Amino acid sequence: MGLNPDVTALLDEFKAIRHQIHKNPEIGLETVETLALVKSKLDDYGISYENIGVNSLVAKIDGREGDTTVAFRVDMDALEMSEENGFAYKSQVEGRMHACGHDGHCTSLLALAAYLSKNRDFNGTVLLLFQSGEEGYEGALRVIEDSFFDKYKVDYLFGYHAWPGLASGKIAVHKGACMASEDRFEIMVTGKSGHASMPHVCNEPFAAVADIIKGLQTIVGRKIPSHERGVVSITQVHGGSLRNGIPDNVMVQGNVRTCNESVQDLIEESIAQTVAGAAAIYGVKAELDYVRKHPVLVNSVPEIAIKAAQKAVGAENVVTDMESSMAAEDYAFYMKHTKGCYVWIGNGVDSPPLHNSKFDFNDEILAVAASFFIEVIEELL
Ligand SMILES: [Zn+2]
Ligand SMILES: [Zn+2]
Known part of the structure; x- marks a missing residue:
């Protein structure tokens, strides 16, 4: 119960990685440098991977014997807007900014990769999908068209978004439609x-x-x-x-x-x-x-996410009655092919909204998201 101590111990290291990605935002399907950084970290962890779609990547971690595969998907692209934050790691590219938290999403999956490289005692396979082009560039469709579901037997796929207005440390799970x-x-x-x-x-x-x-x-x-x-x-x-x-x-x-x-x-x-x-x-x-x-993003296995979230952050921090958002999310396309659940993780009640020039991903989420993913693996594998 509670955030995974092996992950929280790595928090400073992963904050630094997140800030590095935040400084160098890339747009649409052109997530070249971000992907190079992801690959160098996976190389450090001894995790194998292959390219998929356009500048997207699938990493594969085999545990013990077992035929169930659980995948986790994050996005990596930024937005064409100027950042108005003043901190040291603000965007170094004028007119580009990580205003949707995808810098944090992909860093948290690296934290999971680091953890799994040393903890392979699960039954089955874990896939880590780092996706480009979520912000209207059809990144998910490029991954699916590149035979993602033929190359890999994906039994479940989970994902999340950092969510302004939801308190830091909380996870929201929708029993049904999550995004419009x-x-x-x-x-x-x-x-x-x-x-x-x-x-x-x-x-x-x-x-x-x-x-x-x-x-x-x-x-x-x-x-x-x-x-x-x-x-x-x-x-x-x-x-x-x-x-x-x-x-x-x-x-x-x-x-x-x-x-x-x-x-x-x-x-x-x-x-x-x-x-x-x-x-x-x-x-x-x-x-x-x-x-x-x-399409509408419909969660097909919210009960698994709720159990995992309760273990990661405590039942009192799991919210199941939030209204779905009228924003769209291309993770919805994957849910036409497999089971899964997309959750929201609190970016803080005072956080500027997504796509705002003062938005910043809350680094506390790195440990929350990785711990949640680890609990999903414990539930299913
Ligand atoms: Zn966005
Ligand atoms: Zn987003």
């Missing part, structure tokens, strides 16, 4: 252009666009059951270039979030109906391009 789906849509409404003084010889697209926007904003309130959550946001409208001219086209873009696949289906269907209805009423052409970017 994200879909994007673009609607192109096409009429017929002409002089603003003679609308009767044109077919102006704005009336249809106005109805579409109003219609989309009633979907969540009128069509989604009140116990479900959903967001439909219009994010861009572009059309026209003249003071006295009616344009041919108006483009509308938007973003959809849900915590339930059936709600996602219902919203997509309702948007299509609204667009087709407005096109019929106004006699314009309205084309909808609806793209599903991320």
Whole structure:
């Protein structure tokens, strides 16, 4: 019970590694230096690994005999924004910053690697997946397309995110949906252009666009059951270039979030109906391009995570009633292929939010995350 003493003993060493990664943020799939550092540490620990996807890596640690494989996934990429922190290890690259804590995520998996290199007394195999490109670069899809689930028999996959607003030392586990789906849509409404003084010889697209926007904003309130959550946001409208001219086209873009696949289906269907209805009423052409970017992240084995978290931080520090987030996370793609659970680990109640220019990963999480992972291994292997 409690944080693993072998891990807490290494905390200073791993804080230094985390600060090194924080100083050198890399974007998207280009996590070259970060990956080189990960490899050099795995070499030090005598752990074998192979490249997968684009600048991602899988390390493999065999225990004793046993055919169960438990994998842990972390991300490594930073964001294109400037850091406003003043500490010594702040980003040394202007316009880039680790504002989502992925520097800490990948360091905590190195701490687990260091521990496992000396503690292989488990039955089965542990995989450590260091992933690039989580921040909208499809890093997880590149790993899956590179036959991750064919090359390795992954029985379980666990992951976590540092979570602002949750107290340091606490772990939150969702029994079901943890992070939202994200879909994007673009609607192109096409009429017929002409002089603003003679609308009767044109077919102006704005009336249809106005109805579409109003219609989309009633979907969540009128069509989604009140116990479900959903967001439909219009994010861009572009059309026209003249003071006295009616344009041919108006483009509308938007973003959809849900915590339930059936709600996602219902919203997509309702948007299509609204667009087709407005096109019929106004006699314009309205084309909808609806793209599903991320599935809902649904935890399939929360009970295993809850047990492991209780052992790592004590039952009083495990929270199971937090609302799921409307942010998306590409770990969700892995959950279409195997069982697993994604947890939140407290970054502190006063922590700036994720993607904020003053955000910093709470180094105390390094020991919490590694201890949690060790307890998951004890549970399953
Ligand atoms: Zn992020
Ligand atoms: Zn993140």
